[in-house]
Amino acid sequence: MEPPLRIVEADRQHLGALVAMLHDDFLGQGREDLSDAALDGYRAAFAALSDDPNNTLFVALDETDAPVGMFQLTFLPGLSYGGQWRAQIEGVRTRADQRGKGIGARMMAFAIEQARSRGCVLVQLATNKARGDAHRFYERLGFKASHIGMKMML
Amino acid sequence: MEPPLRIVEADRQHLGALVAMLHDDFLGQGREDLSDAALDGYRAAFAALSDDPNNTLFVALDETDAPVGMFQLTFLPGLSYGGQWRAQIEGVRTRADQRGKGIGARMMAFAIEQARSRGCVLVQLATNKARGDAHRFYERLGFKASHIGMKMML
Numbered sequence: 001m002e003p004p005l006r007i008v009e010a011d012r013q014h015l016g017a018l019v020a021m022l023h024d025d026f027l028g029q030g031r032e033d034l035s036d037a038a039l040d041g042y043r044a045a046f047a048a049l050s051d052d053p054n055n056t057l058f059v060a061l062d063e064t065d066a067p068v069g070m071f072q073l074t075f076l077p078g079l080s081y082g083g084q085w086r087a088q089i090e091g092v093r094t095r096a097d098q099r100g101k102g103i104g105a106r107m108m109a110f111a112i113e114q115a116r117s118r119g120c121v122l123v124q125l126a127t128n129k130a131r132g133d134a135h136r137f138y139e140r141l142g143f144k145a146s147h148i149g150m151k152m153m154l
Numbered sequence: 155m156e157p158p159l160r161i162v163e164a165d166r167q168h169l170g171a172l173v174a175m176l177h178d179d180f181l182g183q184g185r186e187d188l189s190d191a192a193l194d195g196y197r198a199a200f201a202a203l204s205d206d207p208n209n210t211l212f213v214a215l216d217e218t219d220a221p222v223g224m225f226q227l228t229f230l231p232g233l234s235y236g237g238q239w240r241a242q243i244e245g246v247r248t249r250a251d252q253r254g255k256g257i258g259a260r261m262m263a264f265a266i267e268q269a270r271s272r273g274c275v276l277v278q279l280a281t282n283k284a285r286g287d288a289h290r291f292y293e294r295l296g297f298k299a300s301h302i303g304m305k306m307m308l
Contacts (some may be wrong), residue, residue, distance in 0.1 A: 005225035013278035018233060019233065020196060022233060022234050025190065027188050028234065031234060031235050032234065032235075032236065033236055033277050038237075041236045041238065042236065043232050043239040044230055044232060044237055045237030045238070045239075046233065046237070047241075048231035049231050049232070049233070052208070052231060053229055054206065054208070055230070057233065058260070065196055072232055072233070074230060074253060076209070076228060076244070077202035077203050077206060077209055078174060078197055078226055078244060078245060079172060079173065079196060079198060079199050079200065079203070079211065079226070079245060080176050080182070080185060080186065080244075080245050081185050082185070082186060082187055082192055082195045082196065083192075083195035083196040083197070083198055083199030083200070084195065085199075085202075090232060090234075091232060091233060091234050092280055095157075095226070098249055103290065112306065112308070115306035115308060118291050121307070121308060122305050122307050123305070123306045124280065124304065124305045124306075124308055125303075125304050126278065126280055126301040126302065126303045126304070127301060127302050128176065128300060128301055129300060129301060129302060130300075132157075135302045135304065138304050140302075141306070142237050142264070142306050143305065143306045144302050144304065144305055144306065145302050145303070146282060146283060146284075146303065146304070146305050147177060147280040147281060147282055147283060147298070147302070147303025147304070147305065148220070148280065148281050148289045148301070148302070148303055149278065149279075149280045149300065149302055149303040150279050150281065150289065150292050150293075150298065150299050150300070150301070150303025151277070151278045151280065151293070151297065151298055151300050151301065152266065152276060152277045152297045152298065153275070153293070154266070154269060154270055154274055154275060154276055154278065154288070
């Protein structure tokens with residue numbers, strides 16, 4: 001039987017654990033800052049996410065209500081596909097000591113269900129080429145690697 | 155000298171020309187519908203874009219104010235990179251008879267400037283692998299093909 005997992009909108013009390021999860025990642029280590037000075041930036045982003053009806057930060061909680069996973073879900077209006085909305089997933093992370101237990105797959109099933117219930121035509125995401133098995137993980141869930149994801153740092 | 159080009163937020167009067175541009179595309183032909191019955195969907199999407207402060211549909215107008223290009227720019231809040239916003243570009247199209255004149259590059263330069271002025275940490279986009287030269291176009295502009303773009307149709 002799968003262990004209990006609750007996926008809920010992240011609350012401000014989860015912020016420290018979420019930033020720690022982003023930092024505890026080979027790419028995140030160079031991007032994230034756990035110092036007090038950096039907290040204001042994370043708090044402002046958290047407030048912007050909470051205020052935006054098209055953006056939600058989700059947290060997966062274990063049976064002790066400890067955060068063990070996270071992702072952001074964005075709903076995007078757009079003209080293409082007859083004017084249908086799309087859903088986008090960003091920042092999928094599972095806490096390092098909780099990997100391999102299916103938490104990622106359960107978060108993605110939840111995200112896809114949210115997208116369906118909003119009537120989205122598709123779900124999209126981009127995964128860094130350096131994230132070894134991630135694209136095979138997404139392919140197993142039914143995603144197609146149809147696109148090249150491009151970034152420009154400003 | 156480059157021909158005059160004005161890049162402005164799309165107005166409802168441009169909607170027909172924008173949908174025609176999306177349809178006049180080897181991928182768009184299977185996705186878009188030029189019938190009257192489909193108009194409501196496009197109108198609703200246009201209204202959703204106009205109402206959303208984080209989403210803007212831009213149109214490039216030639217010297218006669220005819221639409222010759224289009225793209226959507228989205229500003230995304232997020233926790234990663236210290237809580238900095240990112241910009242995302244979708245639906246970049248140049249009218250078929252206007253390609254090869256640098257309109258795409260000028261639209262992208264405009265989009266990148268908008269992203270900078272909003273203080274975004276990066277600009278991102280995904281281009282279909284079937285779009286032959288598109289990823290080389292973006293690489294020339296300074297984008298890095300660092301990611302795999304994945305989609306799941308719902």
